[in-house]
Amino acid sequence: MPPPCEIIVVADGDTDNSWLVAQQFGAKVLRLTTCNGPAKARNLGAQAASCDILFFIDADVTVYPDIIERVEKIFIDKPELAAIIGSYDDTPGEPNFLSQYKNLFHHYTHQTANEEAFTFWGACGAIRRDVFFAVGGFDESYRRPSIEDIELGYRLQKAGYKIRLCKDILVKHLKHWSPVSLLKAEFFYRALPWVELILRDGAKNDLNLGIKSRLSVIAVYTLTLALIASLWLPQFLIVALALSLLLLGLNLPVYRFFYEKRGFWFALRVIPWHWFYYLYGGLAIVLGTIRYFWQQYKFFKPDIVNASKTSL
Template sequence: MKIDKANAPFLSVIVPVYNGEKTLAFCLDAIAQSDYSLWELIVVDDGSTDRSAFLAERFPALVVRSAEQQGAAAARNYGAQLARGNYLFFIDADCEVHPDTFSRMVAFLQRHPEADAVFGSYDDAPKPRGFVAQYRNLLHHYVHQTGSEEASTFWTGCGVVKRSMFQKVGGFNPQMRMLEDIDLGYRIRRAGGKICLAKHVQVKHHKEWNLFSMIKTDVLDRGIPWTRMLLSQPSGLVDDLNLQVSSRLSVLAAYTLLLLLASGLLMPKLLLLSLLALAALLQLNWHLYCFFNRKRGGLFSVGAIVLHWIYYLYCGVSFGCGVVLHWLDNRQQKPFVVKSQGEASWRTW
């Protein structure tokens, strides 16, 4: 990992936060300890009611605060408006960069000057110790590590966009309260931009998950709206990240297994067929389950496999609901019209 110091870029690191006092200090302290020094830090408090803005004041950062919550998209846009660098580096407030995250990203950017946007990966050592949180964060890591390096979308947990491209596509859509980073990635690709996944550029995730929050997020905040977004895209479903063909086949196998087990109560012979669906699920996800076993052992893996099959079942529900809602509302989403980012009501803290 070598950096051309003579041409090292200046990074504008933008961290939006809303009521994130539990994790924000970890995030900002890690940024301050980075082994790369050419950066500025902009913290945009999106109308928090906790002590997030006060915590941010302790760090070498420009801290601005909205009078009311306007959403992460608007917060990031405002941070970009204040930025001085040619590269906008977005970090989520519940993510902790490694000491070499910035330098690894810069080295990647220098090796790939054609890239208009680059995003990294969660690491394999999430901070929360709960079972669901460990499963969820390790699954995220695995998905990132097995994704295509030529990406079709974007991720703001740890992602860089060229300032020129960000301005060209109009930044994030402030009307969106979720999936705004995915939407940005689609618009960058439609504008002819190139997006890369740098798997070795990693951050530690601090988000606590429980079963309820995971299902709610996956169904209401991601699954249904993402399905509707995908059905509106000319490219449709791509074989990458969460949308890999193996994942789609796993959803079918999970429902087949459930149907055969239920039918087996009336027709016991069908229980034998359920073994085929079980084998298909194991085969399609074998590498993931081996990964769980390497990282957390056999007992964890058994629980993670069960949870993963539940995940596939509600992914199917999400997709079905998204298709129905898209069909009921044939009006495509209106094109995002770029407006002045200065129209939002913001004030310096």
């Protein structure tokens, strides 16, 4: 395997001296004394790079030995591509249930998505260096791990550049998920800002907002209301049962995937978490929409007031 042209590690306010390990292995290390977020860290790494292709990898991801060669070959064979993204593999590093579920679900989502991508992915994404700087790099207003890579992908699409999801470019995710960390990341750092980004730019979300997902959100909320109503009117349990069967039918491919990968009992445990995913995803859509239009109202309100005073 040919080695990468250079390896650059950006230590974004690290406190464990892990940058020393990277330095010992010959990587070029850039250190930030305070944590500024992945967008700024990646931009600094890109500015220090001299190669034609920038290949971004998250700190909690490991790569397979042939990945550099394969990424390079794709850009040589497909000169029309400006960027490519990969996927998590189906053997996550953390053994606990929630980490296995979340990382496998991410793998499933990418493996069943269209190869013509509308977003970039910072955990495993490569982009031509000149294109990266032509669109301005990552938006550094995102100070936490959020949707800075998704936002970059939307700008690439607007500028007419092509992004390809290469399903055979796989990396291993080592992140440990707990209920608190998952909900904080999924709801506050991704879902809410993603909704606002879609409303702001009219962007397309081909990964999470398909027709089945939208129907599932409606079904989950209707199921919740039916279960609450059944406390007073037991006949609503029939409605709840019908909605549960509808949800199972809509998401049968997902549950079949988990059954094939981890067995029956694992797939059974996935179901309530998956329905909960639709629950907080739907809530994020509502709250994100309200927040977006409220911010728009506050932005335009002074102009409206001034115009009223002028007319008087």
